[in-house]
Amino acid sequence: GDLGKYEQQIYYGEKTEQYSIVGGPQKELDYEEDGEKTTSYQGNSGVSLSNAFNRAAYAVAFSEPQILYSGAIGDGSRILYNRTPKERVEAVAPWLTIDGDAYPAVVNHRIQWVVDAYTTTNGYPYASRTTLGDTTADSLTTNQRAVVAQQNQVNYIRNSVKATVDAYDGTVKLYEWDTKDPVLKTWRKAFPGTVQPRADIPQQLMDHLRYPQDLFKVQRELLTRYHVTNPAQFYSGSDAWQVPDDPTNKESGAVPPYYLSIKMPDQPAQKFSLTTTFTPKGRPDLGAFMAVDADAASKDYGTIRLLRVTTTVKGPGQVQSELNGNDDVAEFVRNLKGTDSDIEYGNLLTVPLEGGFLYIEPVYTRGGTQNYPLLRKVAASYGSKTVFENSLGEALNSVFGVTGPGTTQPPAETTRPPGTTQPPATGDAALKKAIADAQKAYAEGEAALKKQDWTAYGKAQADLQDALQRAAAAQPKPGSTSDAGNSGKADKSSGAGDG
Structure with missing residues (x-):
């Protein structure tokens, strides 16, 4: 850190x-x-x-x-002049298509902008075409974050190059990323020495590389149709999906993909992932959840995992609608009237959890002379329950049905003979213990964040994920009286996501 x-x-x-x-x-x-x-x-x-x-x-x-x-x-x-990272990379290599989201990293004592770049063509045989500008647009897209060459029609795209732009002197370096891409090999022959080999990427830079958003958006758009393997269903469109609109953005637009550290059902531990949701075409409920391993250092980098929802689960728009109609939210909004503040919803995050999906959304107020957002509330939804509380810990307590003060103490351990182990808590005791552990991990993460102790912060996030998994496992199983038809089940499939 x-x-x-x-x-x-x-x-x-x-x-x-x-x-x-x-x-x-x-x-x-x-x-x-x-x-x-x-x-x-x-x-x-x-x-x-x-x-x-x-x-x-x-x-x-x-x-x-x-x-x-x-x-x-x-x-x-x-x-x-030509001072934005995307402008500089495009000027050096106009034959590359530039990702819309450059991000900074400190590498060898200098701030370096990292820019993902693609080799593209619209002449690949027997491949579906898409317009980059339309496919990569979402609710966060601005001129600053838009992909370069938006009107390009492509049916072949690979993240073949990782570029860096020095924030002080503007130096541009291009590194080969996809060593098997024939299009990049051709361009390197045409412009020898322009792109450095992958082996030359400094380790400090490699530690920061991640899966690019615009490539992921293209892949998710194509998967709305091409996840179907039955020819009749494919041509009829009866099993088509859509990327839902972002329910938290008044200007609308597709929900953006989010980088999250999550544990997918077939994985032993958390992975840094880029995630998105799907809804069935023309319907608001959740249809699928997609995540790609986004850590460039991971052996599974680029692997896409797709969870298909096989029961009725609320989609992002439905969760936001329930939140907007919540009595606590209505009172909160009424209390803001007459003040110099406006309500502002944060990102609505979706996390797969024990056969269901947990939604988390921070709520801010913005106003006054400073006009910057202040966290005021946290909303959470799991199964059939949507809550609106003062903090993440209180929201988790409420959504998982734990009553009592803000800090829940784990049940007291009973004395056992030497050499024996305490059996795991079950039922309500397990739920209370998991919620307490989640609150403790969240508090430790906040403390580590203030100290910029990223090792401790990472451990706290892993502990929080583990506690949430245990809390969800202690809930009544899908199909019980309290959660019937809402917790949701998911089938999983995976595939390579390199391009």
Whole structure:
């Protein structure tokens, strides 16, 4: 969790869309602490404005006469443009299609933007075409997060290249990721030396690489139709799925995929995964849950696991509707009226749990002079029950039916003869013990997060997942009086998800 000493100044970033003139006579404000601290750009990127000809050329190019006349520009001044990570990678390798979501990592004491890049074509034989812009759009898509070349029609896409852009000097490096892609091999022959071999990826960078979102969105869109193996069902569309709309976003759009650490039914432990949900076409209930192993260091990286729901389980839209109609929510909203705050729903997360699905959603208020979101409530839904409480611990207590104060103490252990072990708690005792463990793990995770102790935070998250699994296992089984038709069962299937 300790980032160590690294270059913190960012001259190339996701929002640096304007040109910038740096260095030279004009010092830059770095930060304020006991007075202003200034700095001056020392990188070699950009174009020098030390001579009058360059200054005149860029004054014309950017329609800004002050570039030619300003006394703040002189020896050592440089003009930087094409400053977003996606722009720079596309300029270096225009034959690649760029993923919409670049993400930063500290690698060798520098901030590096990691950009996923694809080799694509629309001429692959006997393959279905899709439009990248339509397929990769969701409720979070903005100009900043949109895939480059949105109108491209493709029927072949592989995440063949991982690129990095240095946040300080804009240096672009391309690394081979898919060593078997024939399209990338052809481009490397056309532009030798442009793409470095996969073996050259630094370990510090490898530790941060993850499965790309836009590729996952293309795969999930195709799986809405191509999960069907019966020809009659395929052509009739009777078993088709759809990616549900995001119920938490007023502007609507498809629900975005979420990175979660989850344990799928066939896995022994949690995995860093990219996840999504499906609903049957034209219906709001849950149809399937899909996750791909997103950790580049994992031997199962790129493996897609698909859970098919075989009983009636509420979909994301239904859960949000129940939450909106909840009496506690209505009272909460009424209390906000007349104040300078608005309610704002966080991400509605779906977690497979013991044959059912647990939904978790934070609820924020935003307003006042600061206008930043503050966590106020947490909603949870499992089986037929939807609750709205003050914290995650209270929400889990309520949704799993544990009564009592906010902190539930595990049942007292009885004394046993030496050499024997305590049998596992069962029934209500097991449920209370699991909820208490979940609350303890959550509190430990929050404490570790404040200290930026990521090892302890990871352990706490694993403990929380284990406790939730035990809590769900202690619930009445699907088909009982209290949960009939709501807990849900899932069949699983898996397949390679490399492209």
